[in-house]
Amino acid sequence: MTLEYLQNYWWLLVSILGGILVFLLFVQGGQSMLLSTRSAERRELIVNSLGRKWELTFTTLVVFGGAAFASFPLFYSTSFGGAYWLWLIILFSFILQAVSYEFRNKRGNIYGTGTYDLFLFLNGLIGCVLLGVAVGMFFFGGEFTVSRGSLLDNTAPVISNWAPSHGFEAMADWRNLVLGIAVFFLARTLACLYMINNIDNYPYRDSLRQRCLIYGGCFLIFFLWFLGVLLTTTGYAYTTDDFGNTTIIPIGCKYFYNYIDLWWAGLTLLIGVGLTLFGWISTVMRRNYTYGIWPTGFGVFLVVASLFWVAGYNDTAFYPSTIDPDSSLTIRNASSSHFTLTVMSYVSLLIPVVVLYIAYVWHCMDRRKISIDELRTADHKY
Amino acid sequence: MEDLMTVVDWSRWQFALTAIYHWLFVPLTLGLSVIVAIMETIYVRTNSPKWLAATKFWMTLFGINFAIGVATGLVLEFEFGTNWSNYSWFVGDIFGAPLAIEGIVAFFMESTFVAVMFFGWDKVSRGFHLTATWLTAIGASISALWILVANAWMQYPAGTEFDPVQMRNIMTDFWALFSGVAVNKFFHAVFSGWALAGVFVIGVSCWMLFINRNTAFAQRSIKVGAWTGLAGLLLTMYTGDGSAVEVTRCQPMKLAAMEGLYHGSSEQSLVAFGLVNPDKSWNNTEDEYLFAFEIPYGLSILANHDMHSFVPGIADIINGVSVNAQGDTINTISYAERIARGKQAHEALRRFDIARANGDKTAMAAAQQALQADYPYFGYGYFDSVDEAIPPVGVTFYSFRIMVILGSYFLLFYVLVLIGVYYREWLYRARWMQVVAILSVPLMWVCSEAGWIVAEVGRQPWTVQDLLPTRAAISSLPASSVITTFWLFAGIFTILLIAEVSIMMHQISIRSSQDLETANTY
Numbered sequence: 001m002t003l004e005y006l007q008n009y010w011w012l013l014v015s016i017l018g019g020i021l022v023f024l025l026f027v028q029g030g031q032s033m034l035l036s037t038r039s040a041e042r043r044e045l046i047v048n049s050l051g052r053k054w055e056l057t058f059t060t061l062v063v064f065g066g067a068a069f070a071s072f073p074l075f076y077s078t079s080f081g082g083a084y085w086l087w088l089i090i091l092f093s094f095i096l097q098a099v100s101y102e103f104r105n106k107r108g109n110i111y112g113t114g115t116y117d118l119f120l121f122l123n124g125l126i127g128c129v130l131l132g133v134a135v136g137m138f139f140f141g142g143e144f145t146v147s148r149g150s151l152l153d154n155t156a157p158v159i160s161n162w163a164p165s166h167g168f169e170a171m172a173d174w175r176n177l178v179l180g181i182a183v184f185f186l187a188r189t190l191a192c193l194y195m196i197n198n199i200d201n202y203p204y205r206d207s208l209r210q211r212c213l214i215y216g217g218c219f220l221i222f223f224l225w226f227l228g229v230l231l232t233t234t235g236y237a238y239t240t241d242d243f244g245n246t247t248i249i250p251i252g253c254k255y256f257y258n259y260i261d262l263w264w265a266g267l268t269l270l271i272g273v274g275l276t277l278f279g280w281i282s283t284v285m286r287r288n289y290t291y292g293i294w295p296t297g298f299g300v301f302l303v304v305a306s307l308f309w310v311a312g313y314n315d316t317a318f319y320p321s322t323i324d325p326d327s328s329l330t331i332r333n334a335s336s337s338h339f340t341l342t343v344m345s346y347v348s349l350l351i352p353v354v355v356l357y358i359a360y361v362w363h364c365m366d367r368r369k370i371s372i373d374e375l376r377t378a379d380h381k382y
Numbered sequence: 383m384e385d386l387m388t389v390v391d392w393s394r395w396q397f398a399l400t401a402i403y404h405w406l407f408v409p410l411t412l413g414l415s416v417i418v419a420i421m422e423t424i425y426v427r428t429n430s431p432k433w434l435a436a437t438k439f440w441m442t443l444f445g446i447n448f449a450i451g452v453a454t455g456l457v458l459e460f461e462f463g464t465n466w467s468n469y470s471w472f473v474g475d476i477f478g479a480p481l482a483i484e485g486i487v488a489f490f491m492e493s494t495f496v497a498v499m500f501f502g503w504d505k506v507s508r509g510f511h512l513t514a515t516w517l518t519a520i521g522a523s524i525s526a527l528w529i530l531v532a533n534a535w536m537q538y539p540a541g542t543e544f545d546p547v548q549m550r551n552i553m554t555d556f557w558a559l560f561s562g563v564a565v566n567k568f569f570h571a572v573f574s575g576w577a578l579a580g581v582f583v584i585g586v587s588c589w590m591l592f593i594n595r596n597t598a599f600a601q602r603s604i605k606v607g608a609w610t611g612l613a614g615l616l617l618t619m620y621t622g623d624g625s626a627v628e629v630t631r632c633q634p635m636k637l638a639a640m641e642g643l644y645h646g647s648s649e650q651s652l653v654a655f656g657l658v659n660p661d662k663s664w665n666n667t668e669d670e671y672l673f674a675f676e677i678p679y680g681l682s683i684l685a686n687h688d689m690h691s692f693v694p695g696i697a698d699i700i701n702g703v704s705v706n707a708q709g710d711t712i713n714t715i716s717y718a719e720r721i722a723r724g725k726q727a728h729e730a731l732r733r734f735d736i737a738r739a740n741g742d743k744t745a746m747a748a749a750q751q752a753l754q755a756d757y758p759y760f761g762y763g764y765f766d767s768v769d770e771a772i773p774p775v776g777v778t779f780y781s782f783r784i785m786v787i788l789g790s791y792f793l794l795f796y797v798l799v800l801i802g803v804y805y806r807e808w809l810y811r812a813r814w815m816q817v818v819a820i821l822s823v824p825l826m827w828v829c830s831e832a833g834w835i836v837a838e839v840g841r842q843p844w845t846v847q848d849l850l851p852t853r854a855a856i857s858s859l860p861a862s863s864v865i866t867t868f869w870l871f872a873g874i875f876t877i878l879l880i881a882e883v884s885i886m887m888h889q890i891s892i893r894s895s896q897d898l899e900t901a902n903t904y
Contacts, residue, residue, distance in 0.1 A: 024549065052501055055493035063485035065459055072549075073474025080460060081467025084637030088867055091460055092874065098453035099878050102446055108888025109880045148549040149735055151468070151854070152728045154764060155386060158858040160865070166863060172817075215450045245739075255797035336475045337545070339553035346485050354490045361494050364506050379438065380445070380500045 003118070006341035007331045010071035013348055016309035017064045018135070022183065024057040025125035025128055025181075026050075026194045026293070029187025030126030033099070033211070034117050037347050041372060042204055043117070049370050050191070056096060056358065070344050074146070074160075074334035075319055082144045082162030086170050090130045091354070097123035101382045128187045132180030133171055138311040139230055140175045141256065141320035146327040163323070175229050180224035186213040186300065193283055193293035200369035209284055212292075215238040216280045230307075231256040232276045236317035238330050248317060248325040258310035264311070269306040275299030294369040390853045390860040393465045396868040398838070400457045402831055403875045407451030407882075409520060409830050411581020412572055414444045415519035417610050419512075424606075426512050427876040429824070435898050436602055440583065441515075442889055445500060451883045454875065465864065469845050469855035476542055476553045477532050484528035487817040491521035497642055526575075527568050534564035536846050538632040539836075544757050546734045546750055551849070563628045567837075572623040573614040574833065578826045580611015585823035588816040590894050591798060599898040601810060604803055613798040619789065624685070630685040630693070633847060634704050636840035638696045639778040641681055644670050646695035646703075652680025655787070658779050662774065664697040696775070700768050724763025727756035727816075763847045769812075770851075773842040788829035795822055 001009075037043050054082045069076040070318030081089050096119035103109045104116035143163035150159045163169055169177055192212035196205050235254025237248050251257070259266040282289050311316035317328035335341065368374075375381050418440050425433035459481060463470050470477075498506060498514035506514070541558025542551045584607045587600035629637045638646070641657040656674030679689040685705075686693070692711045694703050702716040715723070730753035737745035765771055799819065802809025809815055841847065845855040 005618055052497050053454070055496065056490075058456070059485070059489045060460060061495040062456060062489055063482070065463075066478070066482035068484040069459075069474060070468065070478035073470055073478050076463045076474060076478070077470035081465070081470070081859070084464055084857070084859055084863055084867075086462055087460060091457055091464075092870065093454055094454045095874060095878075098456065099449050100879070103881055103885060106446070106885045106889065108884040109894060110884050111877075132822040149550050149732070151472070152732055156858065157854040158856065159469055159471055161858045164860070166859065175732035257386025264460070327711065336478065339556075340475045340479055340553045343553070343556045344482060347479075347486060350486055350831075355487060358490065358494050361498055364510075365497060365502060368505065378501075379503055380442070 001342065001345070003335075003338045003341070004332070006338065006345060007071075007335045009145045009345060009348075010198075010335065010341055011308070011312045011318075011331045012066075013351075014071065015069055015312075016307050017060065017067055019304040021057070021060045021064055021124040021131075022186070022304045023182065023190065023297045023301050024053070024060055024267075025131070025187040026190035026297075027054045027057045028097075029122040029184075029189070029191035029215075030124070030195060032128065032184070032188060033191060035121045036058050039245070039368075042201075042207075044375055045199050045204065045372065046195065047101065047117075047368065047382045048106065048118070048375055048378075049195055052365060052370075053194075054070045054097065054101055058094065060186060061091045061094065067139070071336055071341060072329070072334045073336055075329050077169060078144055078162075078329060079134075079137070079142070079319065079336075080147060081158075082160055083134070083142060083170055084162075084166035086130060086134060086167030088167075089126060090140075092133070093123040093126040096130075097127070105382055124187070124345040125184065125365075128184040129177070129180035130171070132183035133176040135183075135307075136173070136176030136179040137170055138308070138318055139233065139320075140173060141322040141328070143169055143323045144327060145324045146320050146329070147172070148319070151308045157184065175226075175233075178222055178229065182219055182226050185215050185219035185222060188278060189219050190293065190297065190300065193279060193296055195282060198366060198370055198372040205290070206287070210285070212280065213258055213284045217283070231259070236320045236325055236328050237315050238306045238317055238328070239315070246326065246328075246330060248328050250325065255310050258314045260305075262309060265306045265309040268302050268309070268377060272299045272302030272304075272306060276303065304334070385861055386853060386856075389859060389864055390856055392861055392864040392868055393856050393859075396465060396854060396864060397458075397461055398867065400461060400836070400871055400875070401834070402558070403871075403879065404451065404454040404458055405834055406827060406879070407447050407454060408526070408579040409575035410447045410582060411444070412522050412575030412688065413577070413614065414440060414582065414609070415515075415522050416576060417583055417606055418517045419519045420606055420610065421603075422466065422512050423522075426508055432599070432602065432865050432899055435512055436599060436606075439599075439893060439898060440603070441499065443586075443672060443886060445496075446882060446885050446889065448496065449497050450878055453878065453884075457871070458871065464857070465857050466845070466855050467857035469850060470549055472850055472855070473536075473539075473542075473551050474724050475870070476535060476539075476559070478530040479553065479556070480528040480559065484525050488521045488525035489527065490846060492518055495521065496567050502571055511664055523572050526572050529738070530568040530571055531559050534561060534567045535559050537567075537841055538563040538628070539849055544733055544753070544760070546753055547738065549731070549735075558635060561695045562624070563632055566621045566624040566628055568619055570625055570833075573617040573621065574830055576614025577611050577618055578830050580607045580609075580614060580615075580796070581819075581822055581826040583607030584611070585820050586890055587650065588809075588819035588891065592813060592816045592820065595894045596896075596898040597810065599805075601803070602620065604799065608796060608799045608803060611792075614653065615789070615796060619793070622645065622789075626684050630705055634694055634872055635696065635699050635842060636773060636778070637685060638694065638699060639641075639773040639775045639840050640782040640836060641695075642670055642694075642698045642775050643681070643693065643781040644693040646693045646698050646904075648680050648682065648692045649690055650681040650685075650693040651676040652684060653779075653783075654679075654680075655783055658776055660776065662766070662775075664700050669767075696772060717771055720759040720762040721765050721768065721771075724757040724761060724765070726758040726763075727753055727760045728763040730756065758848065761844065761846070761851050761854075764851050764854050765843075770843060773840050778836055778840040781832040784832040785829055785836060788825055788832070792829065795819075807860065844852065 027050045100116040100119040104113045145161050148159050193209045194209050234250050234252050237249045237251050275295045278298030279292035283292030312331045317330050319329035321327040390761040421437040493516040499521035543554050545552045587603040590596045590600040653674045659670040662668040681692045681693050683689050700717045702714050704714050706712045730749050734749035843851045845852050
């Protein structure tokens with residue numbers, strides 16, 4: 001396998017992980033609905049329904065980071081070390097989430113159930129919006145430079161340098177925020193669909209259907225806004241010479257042309273949008289339909305994967321630098337070596353096994369829907 | 383970049399803080415998961431509700447600990463990027479792979495099956511539930527395997543070469559990651575988790591004995607905890623011995639710092655306990671210790687398994703006398719010369735970069751040849767004096783002794799507990815021993831953390847041994863940002879730790895007052 005092939009393969013895997021991560025953000029979406037849920041009984045249902053899945057979202061985030069580190073270390077190095085505050089705020093929100101499920105209902109938790117519910121809410125809000133902002137930077141760029149020669153500068157031996165705002169400027173970029181808010185409403189929509197499927201409580205399902213209509217509508221508005229901006233924005237194409245030097249060329253409507261050139265990515269986007277709308281509309285319109293999470297979830301996965309594809313394929317810089325275009329990261333100049341990508345590719349053959357056992361366990365655990373009666377008699381509950 | 387060393391120091395403090403917090407929870411997860419799995423196995427084989435009750439009790443405590451372990455672990459992975467971005471690029475080609483494999487192979491296993499452990503009692507068969515419990519325990523150990531392989535590679539970088547075009551190291555031999563250093567480190571860390579969890583189970587059970595509640599439950603738990611813990615401790619000691627030999631050959635400076643030894647000798651004694659002289663440096667004539675109680679031949683035996691062998695001290699190593707990978711004493715080059723050759727390597731890399739930019743292949747080849755000759759000392763090129771290449775001696779020396787002395791104490795502890803359990807069951811009546819067991823619980827954490835401090839402080843100033851010092855591994859950040867996040871981490875982790883300990887104590891207290899002989903009490 002050539003290096004180029006492996007780089008493309010690993011970008012595909014990163015795209016798949018990104019798609020799965022956004023689908024699993026239904027956990028965060030549900031958490032963000034906690035504080036607006038007045039009924040204590042319904043809160044218990046939400047927390048215990050989501051609580052059996054939160055580790056999957058968390059783990060997918062960690063694996064996304066690990067895969068990015070292993071396959072595109074220059075991205076890992078530049079983005080995490082540069083957009084410091086963006087990533088740290090995301091991390092802090094996930095730290096709070098990780099303990100909150102287990103601690104919230106335990107005696108002796110000191111700070112009270114309400115505090116842990118607030119933590120879950122904050123993770124739901126901040127996690128979704130800022131992960132959207134972070135993904136937005138794949139299209140709208142960051143203020144960084146990369147100079148490998150700096151490694152030899154004894155007074156400042158760091159190759160990636162970022163604007164002094166270190167991530168706050170990305171959070172203030174309205175285009176990133178549009179995507180972040182779209183992700184937030186998407187997560188809430190997915191959460192409604194998931195809980196309609198997972199919770200055995202008819203009155204609450206009706207309430208969730210109403211919420212799903214509103215959140216899905218808001219998501220559509222922000223997603224179409226983001227898509228409009230994306231398809232008209234200027235992206236960076238690149239060429240690489242024999243010595244490994246990269247030349248960047250700005251191209252108007254780059255991502256629109258990418259969807260045309262990569263017709264399969266465009267088709268994936270359309271199928272994804274279609275499935276997303278099908279699951280959402282079916283759930284909202286049909287009172288007895290509880291399976292919307294699956295077509296919508298798969299649709300979201302396809303849409304996100306296609307966005308990653310147009311971000312990195314077709315000779316496109318997947319992490320553009322807005323202050324020094326030649327520093328932009330591409331899947332060619334940011335990747336690991338041929339040897340490492342090969343080793344990791346063998347490891348990636350385990351992914352289908354992982355997906356299969358997760359699916360089997362999910363099936364076993366969700367065969368019987370969660371109900372108030374179950375929570376009253378449960379050995380272990382959140 | 384503002385005040386380089388301030389950023390370096392605060393980045394180190396932040397990583398140390400988050401790693402120490404994380405390690406408060408990891409060993410208990412590693413050990414308690416195994417103990418829970420053993421108890422559940424007995425339950426499945428005997429169908430006894432008493433063992434089901436024991437399984438569920440310890441599983442509850444495991445769950446509380448697991449959650450905060452996950453929370454603190456997330457930070458460490460991302461900190462490599464946020465605070466050590468140069469490191470992430472320079473060796474990311476090697477270091478990233480184990481982290482990604484850890485996620486794919488271990489984290490998903492843990493996170494999937496831990497849900498079955500807690501919520502699957504009436505949703506899956508008993509056999510499936512038991513399998514899930516074991517897979518959670520195995521997943522935790524596999525996770526430890528990959529992160530410790532990565533850590534060991536930083537201490538003994540093998541299977542790589544430098545790519546001057548990309549200005550980074552690339553992997554050339556995946557299996558080289560599984561060096562003797564890695565194997566010893568993995569087993570040492572995992573088995574120490576068993577030892578720690580054993581003390582935890584015994585301590586909590588002795589609390590029940592002390593208040594005279596659930597004594598039969600406590601006795602059952604003590605037996606499983608003591609045997610698992612003793613096995614863990616003995617294996618920890620065995621692999622610790624292997625680690626000492628590896629350190630001698632791969633990081634002789636760390637061994638010298640662990641011992642506070644400046645001038646080594648053959649038949650070198652080991653300081654059992656003592657005080658290092660803070661005024662001592664490698665180039666003055668002060669005494670090494672203010673006082674020391676020494677074990678003759680001890681260090682030679684520890685380092686080389688040969689009582690007559692030579693063990694170099696800090697000054698010897700700086701002057702070029704060391705031990706090679708085979709354990710033979712060699713005359714290598716001095717640190718002053720290493721620094722000079724490291725700077726030559728930097729200069730050759732600069733020439734290579736200029737030649738590459740100009741497309742001059744002849745000059746590139748010449749520069750690359752010069753670079754290859756001096757590359758083993760590349761990291762030394764960042765230093766201006768040999769003093770920068772010496773780890774903090776005091777912290778390493780005292781941490782090593784705390785680890786060893788407490789480790790020896792716990793061997794005695796386990797033997798006493800097992801005698802107490804099986805010889806006329808006097809443990810169940812000896813209240814002083816129950817108090818000792820309860821008080822021993824925090825000491826086990828001190829011992830465990832001390833081990834990591836020896837490993838990580840002792841390898842300073844290196845992020846990657848001989849290749850990348852910490853000062854060249856950081857991110858380009860203002861010191862104020864790192865200081866702010868340090869205190870944020872300190873505050874949040876402390877708040878969560880207080881809650882975790884409080885919940886644990888409440889759970890132990892509440893459940894101790896219930897009848898734990900049947901699982902129906904939950």
